[in-house]
Amino acid sequence: MKKFIGCLLIIVLLLSLTACSNQKPAEQSKQEEPKVAEKIVLRIGMTAEADSHYGKGLLQFKEKLEKYSENKVAVKIFPSSQLGNERDLIEGVGAGTIEMCISSTGPLPNFSSNFMLFDLPFIVTDRQKAYQVMDGSVGQEILATLEPKGIKALGFWENGFRNITNNKAPIVHPADVKGMKIRTMENPVHIETFKLLGAYPTPMAWGEVFTSLQQGTIDGQENPLVILDTAKVYEVQKHVSLTGHFYSPSVIMINKKLLDGFPKDIQEAVFKAEKEAREWERNYSSELDKSLVKALTEKGMVVTEVDKMEWQQAVSPVYDKYLGKINPEYIKALTGK
Numbered sequence: 001m002k003k004f005i006g007c008l009l010i011i012v013l014l015l016s017l018t019a020c021s022n023q024k025p026a027e028q029s030k031q032e033e034p035k036v037a038e039k040i041v042l043r044i045g046m047t048a049e050a051d052s053h054y055g056k057g058l059l060q061f062k063e064k065l066e067k068y069s070e071n072k073v074a075v076k077i078f079p080s081s082q083l084g085n086e087r088d089l090i091e092g093v094g095a096g097t098i099e100m101c102i103s104s105t106g107p108l109p110n111f112s113s114n115f116m117l118f119d120l121p122f123i124v125t126d127r128q129k130a131y132q133v134m135d136g137s138v139g140q141e142i143l144a145t146l147e148p149k150g151i152k153a154l155g156f157w158e159n160g161f162r163n164i165t166n167n168k169a170p171i172v173h174p175a176d177v178k179g180m181k182i183r184t185m186e187n188p189v190h191i192e193t194f195k196l197l198g199a200y201p202t203p204m205a206w207g208e209v210f211t212s213l214q215q216g217t218i219d220g221q222e223n224p225l226v227i228l229d230t231a232k233v234y235e236v237q238k239h240v241s242l243t244g245h246f247y248s249p250s251v252i253m254i255n256k257k258l259l260d261g262f263p264k265d266i267q268e269a270v271f272k273a274e275k276e277a278r279e280w281e282r283n284y285s286s287e288l289d290k291s292l293v294k295a296l297t298e299k300g301m302v303v304t305e306v307d308k309m310e311w312q313q314a315v316s317p318v319y320d321k322y323l324g325k326i327n328p329e330y331i332k333a334l335t336g337k
Contacts, residue, residue, distance in 0.1 A: 039071070039072060039073065039074050040069075040072060040073045040074070040262070040266065041073075041074050041076060041099075042065075042073060042074070042075050042076070042099045042100050042254070043076045043078060043083070043098060043099050043100065044058055044061075044075060044076070044077050044078065044099070044100040044101060044102065044252075045078045045082065045083030045084065045089045045092070045098055045100070045101040045102075046058070046077070046078070046079055046089070046101065046102045046103070047079075047080070047081045047085060047086055047089075047103075047206045047207065048079060048080075048227065048230065048231070049079055049080055049230040049231055050077070050079040050080070051230055052079070052226060052227070052230040052231075053158065053159075053160075053226050053230075053281060053284055053285045053288065054079075054102050054157070054250065054281075055077065055079055055230075056281070056284060057102075057157060057277055057278075057280060057281030057284065058075075058077050058102065058277070059077070060276070060277040060280045060281065061075065061252075061273050061274060061277035062075035062077065064272070064273035064276055064277060065269055065270060065273035065274075067273075068268075068269035068272055068273055069265075069266055069269040072266060073266060073269065073270075080207075081205075081206060081207040083098055083101070084098075085205035085206060085207060086101075086103040086104060086106065086107045086185075086205075086206070087107045087110065087186065087205075089101035089103055090103055090107060090108070090111060090151070090253065093150075093151050093253045093254065093255050094111075094146075094149045094150040094151050094255070095150065096150065096255045096257060096258065098255075099254060099255055099258060100252070100253060100254045100255070101252075101253055102157060102250055102251070102252045102253070103250060103251060103253070104159045104185065104248050104249070104250045105118045105119070105159075105248060105249050105250065105251060106119070106185030106186070106187045106190065106248065107185060107186055107187065108146075108251065109187060109188065109189070110186065111146060111149050111151075112142070112145040112146055112149070113325060113326075114141075114142045114145045114326075114327065114330070115142060115145075116188070116189055116322060116325060116326050117142065117326050117327070117330045117331065117334065118247065118248070118249055119187055119188075119189035119190060119246065120189060120318065120319060120322065120326070120331075121189075121193050121245050121246055121311075121312070121315040121318055122244075122245065122308070122311075122312045122315070123247065123331070123334055123335065124247035124334060125244075125247075127158075127247075127282075127286060129334070130247065130249070130334065131156075131282065133333045133334055134155075134156035134249060135155070135156070136333075138329070138330055138333045139156055142330070143155070143156070143251065146253070147256055150255060150256050150257060151253050151254075151255065151256055152253065152254050152255070152256040152259050152260075153251050153252070153253050154251075154252045154253065154254060154270070154271070154274040155251070155252060155274055155275065155278045156249045156250070156251055156278075157249065157250045157251070157252055157278055157281050157282065158249065158250065158281055158282045158285040158286070159224055159248035159249055159250040159285075160224030160225065160226060160227075160247075160248060160285055160289060161224060161244035161246070161247055161248070161289075162222045162223055162224055162243075162244070162245060162246040162247075162248050163222060163223070163224070163225060163228075163240055163241060163242050163243050163244060163245075164177065164182065164220060164221075164222045164240070164241050164243050164245070165220050165221055165222070165223075165228065165233060165237040165239060165240045165241075165301075166180060166182075166219050166220030166237065166238075166239050167213070167216075167219060167220065167236070167237055167238050167239070168180070168219060168220075168239075169239065170239050170241065170302060170304040171239065171241040171243075171304065171306075172241065172304060172306055173306075173310065174197050174310065174311055174314035174315070175197075175198070177194070177197050177198065177199045177220075178197065178198030178199065179198065179199070179200070180199045180200065180219040180220055181199070181200045181202050181217075181218040181219045181220075182194050182199045182200065182201055182202065182218065182219065182220050182221060182222065183202050183203075183204045183209050183212065183213075183218045183220070183221035183222075184201045184202065184203055184204075184221075184222065185203065186203040187203075189318065189322060190246065191203065192318055192321060192322075193245070193246075193315050193318050196314075196315060196317060196318060197314065197315065202218050204218070209221055210231065210232075210233070210236060213233070213236040213237060214236045220237065221233070221237075222243075222245070222246070224248060224289075225240075225288075225289055225292040225293070225296065226285065226288055226289070226292060228240060228292075228296060228301075229292055229295060229296060229299075234296055234299045234300055234301045237301070238300070238301065238302060239301065239302050239304065240296060240301050240302070240303055240304070241304045241306055242293075242303065242304065242305055242306060243306055243308070243311055244308060245311060245315065252274060252278075254270070
């Protein structure tokens with residue numbers, strides 16, 4: 001009887017081992033199945049509205065990048081300061097908490113003083129010449145100065161020539177802004193320029209500006225015409241003067257570590273999509289300026305032409321203060337002087 005039970009236990013043990021050996025290959029094959037790569041999601045923040053020149057340009061970027069990456073990348077656009085103001089966005093991209101953003105160059109001197117070049121009043125009067133400089137060696141050198149901050153700046157996009165609005169009276173001469181509280185970006189050159197004119201420059205995040213204008217906390221602000229239209233500034237400001245005192249490019253940025261970690265084909269898709277979207281956005285913005293004077297007039301704004309030479313002379317002392325802080329070769333590239 002004991003021999004019988006012993007034989008039975010041996011048979012059961014052998015059957016168990018056979019069953020385990022039959023299951024093992026299946027388990028191994030299941031574990032060795034290749035994983036499907038997860039789609040890369042890039043969130044892009046901006047302070048402008050969804051239907052702005054930024055928004056339309058980023059839609060081009062989204063469509064092209066998703067196409068060129070064969071849908072391995074998904075782009076999500078967050079307009080209207082949903083992810084923060086411009087400084088928040090730039091800091092977020094550097095820290096890696098936001099993948100991408102587009103920002104005017106206004107806050108960028110806080111991250112690299114080289115960007116002060118574009119803030120000098122009337123430093124740019126010809127868009128096409130500015131594009132050549134920004135896309136050339138000078139522009140690329142300036143963009144590269146953001147890399148130590150963890151930011152890869154892909155290229156300069158278009159924001160536009162900035163014009164002054166207010167609710168009191170038409171601004172024709174530089175002296176007309178004296179005593180006015182004018183919202184500016186958090187930018188030392190911009191602030192100094194309006195101080196020189198006798199105004200009270202008031203740095204403020206863009207998301208707070210509409211309410212401040214509505215409540216009379218500030219008298220006016222300055223921005224490209226497209227922003228006046230898409231942000232409905234015409235609802236709280238009566239007058240716009242076509243001063244064109246600052247030219248404002250913008251920069252599209254991505255977290256450098258993130259980009260460097262992408263496969264080469266994805267990196268190439270990002271670069272290609274950005275270049276094509278940049279060209280589209282610039283053309284769109286340039287053409288839009290031609291029609292916006294009429295559009296804003298129809299929406300109730302009083303549009304005033306000014307003598308730009310008069311304004312240029314009035315703000316020229318700003319150059320004396322900042323020439324020592326900006327590479328003279330960069331200034332020469334833009335001005336030819």
